[in-house]
Amino acid sequence: MNEVDQLQLPPTDDPRWRRLLLADQPPAFRHLVSQLMFSRVRLMLQADPSEASIAAAAVTTREFFQRQQHRVQEDVQMLLQALESHANMETAR
């Protein structure tokens, strides 16, 4: 089994991605590459907040962490925690 198979990120149509991408505060990523990638995605969404753009941002973010997990292992954990916290926030409403 390769690294990509091992990482279980939610599918891109999971509503947690939307909440993560549009949240006021980004996850506390440690690696520069994750911080810049996530900022780029959020800037794109700021310029075009359409549903299609949000869907594309979810795909970009998911693909980055799937493919680059060997470089940013701590940030993958941070991402998973952030996705989980957004799920919990929704449950609490």
Added chain:
Amino acid sequence: MTKLLTPPQVNELIDRGEILFIAGSSEAIWQLKPGNWIAGSTSYFMGSEKGLVSDQLLHVCQIPAPKNFRIQSYSVEELPRIPAHYFGNGYSLILIPGMSQAHLEFAKNVFNFPDLFAGNLVGWITGNRLEAPADQAPFVMDGRTLERFDNSAILLHVDLPNELIAKTEIVNIFEPTSTYQVEFPETSFRIESCRINGEVVNFADFLRANKIDTRLPLIADFSGAHINVSFNQLAERHVDLYAPVFRGVKYHFAKPVPDYAAAFAEHTRQVSRDPVFSCNCILNYVYAELEGKKVGPVAPMTFGEVAYILLNQTLVNLVVEPRQTG
């Protein structure tokens, strides 16, 4: 391994077939033999003992144990294809001639390069002595052919063995203040009007009226990374910057740094100790008066730093370490 060497010493490395990433004056670079190297112009360095200006010495980064490598130049139009040539596991070292169209295009559009973040992109913008005539263009050189470029980027793409992994780090000693929040209407190196705390103002007028210290950078928070943009020139009705500000990003002025060396020592403790390559900003060298002082790793002092995107007043480190397993 990085160090300052004379051209004959560098030629010995070239003769041995070493793969080299070189910084130095035009005078020094032109003394080099053809070989597996790329070089860019600067005369400012942080040496092993102190900061210095030299047209005779070259900063040399010997690429350790690559699996493979590739040297390639990119015209302005070809810049977006840089990430397409990343190796699957490695890093890419970039040099861009300062104030060239390639420099400006890279800085403004790099965020749109496909797969930018799929590898490590690290390097710097070239320049000349600060007192050099304006008609002496900064340049980069392809060591294989000794071809000089004034308006193309040159890259050394490096492929690492599977047991190693590269990462890119930055050290920014500046912290943002919270008094003013600055937003810009477009992505640009030149600013006329902007929005400060929600009010539209002429940026040059605001800086003068509020006695903002333009030796300190603007800082933006990119999801936790503090990214600097430095002031170049305060004109009558506009402000020129050394990197573009981005539309949609909130910027803040920086707090003064009373003791640069102490701040640097504190911040560098938080990053890796043994980078393969480092570069630091000429503005840090000038404003903090680093000539004769030892601050940070052996490095060229550069006219813009690249860690994926263009940075100012920032130390960039490229680190190679064993891949974690399990």
